[in-house]
Amino acid sequence: xxxxxxxxxxxxxxxxxxxxxxxxxxxxxxxxxxxxxxxxxxxxxxxxxxxxxxxxxxxxxxxxxxxxxxxxxxxxxxxxxxxxxxxxxxxxxxxxxxxxxxxxxxxxxxxxxxxxxxxxxxxxxxxxxxxxxxxxxxxxxxxxxxxxxxxxxxxxxxxxxxxxxxxxxxxxxxxxxxxxxxxxxxxxxxxxxxxxxxxxxxxxxxxxxxxxxxxxxxxxxxxxxxxxxxxxxxxxxxxxxxxxxxxxxxxxxxxxxxxxxxxxxxxxxxxxxxxxxxxxxxxxxxxxxxxxxxxx
Numbered sequence: 001x002x003x004x005x006x007x008x009x010x011x012x013x014x015x016x017x018x019x020x021x022x023x024x025x026x027x028x029x030x031x032x033x034x035x036x037x038x039x040x041x042x043x044x045x046x047x048x049x050x051x052x053x054x055x056x057x058x059x060x061x062x063x064x065x066x067x068x069x070x071x072x073x074x075x076x077x078x079x080x081x082x083x084x085x086x087x088x089x090x091x092x093x094x095x096x097x098x099x100x101x102x103x104x105x106x107x108x109x110x111x112x113x114x115x116x117x118x119x120x121x122x123x124x125x126x127x128x129x130x131x132x133x134x135x136x137x138x139x140x141x142x143x144x145x146x147x148x149x150x151x152x153x154x155x156x157x158x159x160x161x162x163x164x165x166x167x168x169x170x171x172x173x174x175x176x177x178x179x180x181x182x183x184x185x186x187x188x189x190x191x192x193x194x195x196x197x198x199x200x201x202x203x204x205x206x207x208x209x210x211x212x213x214x215x216x217x218x219x220x221x222x223x224x225x226x227x228x229x230x231x232x233x234x235x236x237x238x239x240x241x242x243x244x245x246x247x248x249x250x251x252x253x254x255x256x257x258x259x260x261x262x263x264x265x266x267x268x269x270x271x272x273x274x275x276x277x278x279x280x281x282x283x284x285x286x287x288x289x290x291x292x293x294x295x296x
Contacts, residue, residue: 025266026080026091033094033273041101041274042066046093047140052109052132053125060109060129061089062140063096069103072143074294076286077107077133081153081186081269084122084202085114094273102287105142107133111158114202119212122202123168126158130179131172146294148181150286152269153236154202156187157214160225160244164217176223181293183226183286185268188236189244190215218247224254226289228282230263258285 023031034040047062065073076099080087089110099106111125126149134144151159162168163182169175192209194200203212210216225248227241238259245257260268260280271279 024088024091026087028091029270029273030091030094032275033097036274038274041097043097043100046096052129055112057088057110057112058125058128059089060107060132061093061096063093063100063106063108064140064142065100065103065105069141072138072146073103073105073141074146074148074290075107075133075137075142075144076104076183076290077109077130077147077149077159079109079111079126079129079149079151079155079159081151081155082113083196083198084119084154084157085198087113087154095269098272098274098283099286102283104290105137105140107137114198118201119203119206120161120168122154123158123161123165124171126162127168127172127174130162130169131174134174134178144178146180147178148183148290148294149179150183150185151187152185153187153265156184157189160184160187160189160214161212161217164214164219164222179223181224181226181289182222183289184228184241184244185282186229186233186236186265187214187227187240189213189240191236191240215244215247218244218251218253220248220251220253222248222253224289224293225256226286227255227257228260228268228280228285229258230260230265230268230280232262232264233268235265256289 043066044064049059089108092108096106109129111122149159163179166176227245229238229241245255248255263280267279270276271282
């Protein structure tokens with residue numbers, strides 16, 4: 001929190017300090033990304049609050065590149081973190097702008113949270129959002145045959161569950177191969193026994209807890225994985241990414257693991273915002289991954 005306030009002060013926002021203090025961390029990050037010096041990132045005006053379900057949480061925003069392309073563009077769907085309990089899509093405009101300006105139709109999707117719902121409701125929402133994008137993204141210059149999913153922290157967990165366990169997409173009449181790649185930022189993939197209060201509330205009531213773990217569904221024919229984590233992450237330890245990487249490799253699947261030195265749990269998502277891109281080459285690694293696996 002202090003780092004955001006210092007940045008705001010340095011950027012001459014003393015008079016806006018009270019307003020700044022009331023915002024969520026992603027909203028603060030989005031704000032400093034907007035006003036940071038240097039070239040801004042261009043895209044069409046985002047389409048916000050699009051419903052993919054009936055619940056007020058089941059909404060998404062679409063960020064589209066400014067330039068028209070001769071062919072439909074790859075699609076990146078992002079799910080935010082927050083321990084399955086907190087967070088919302090509002091505030092992730094910095095991520096939408098970053099990837100839309102690099103040529104991808106970028107979708108930021110929200111989902112229902114604990115304790116209002118428990119596992120597997122948020123995984124069901126993830127699959128429903130992917131299904132909505134698959135059915136509708138052509139209207140927004142996106143290619144339904146080149147969909148990538150990405151998440152940070154709990155968002156990486158639900159994205160990975162949707163990609164690895166075919167039942168969630170099947171419930172939406174979709175085959176698992178509609179997802180061309182999965183990008184996990186500091187995700188929990190193998191974290192039994194449950195040790196945090198938030199994980200116990202969100203997942204702990206499920207009869208077989210192994211069914212809540214992405215590692216359980218590792219398979220050779222999984223979509224390619226890009227697993228990004230930091231060696232200073234004490235919230236979701238790098239072992240999660242290492243274990244999933246090793247399991248997919250053992251099975252003969254496609255995966256890449258990158259561990260950023262000196263990067264912690266918050267740094268890895270902050271590195272997508274303009275003032276903090278020197279923390280780690282997160283954007284470049286994601287762009288390279290999508291370009292490598294998203295050929296028409």
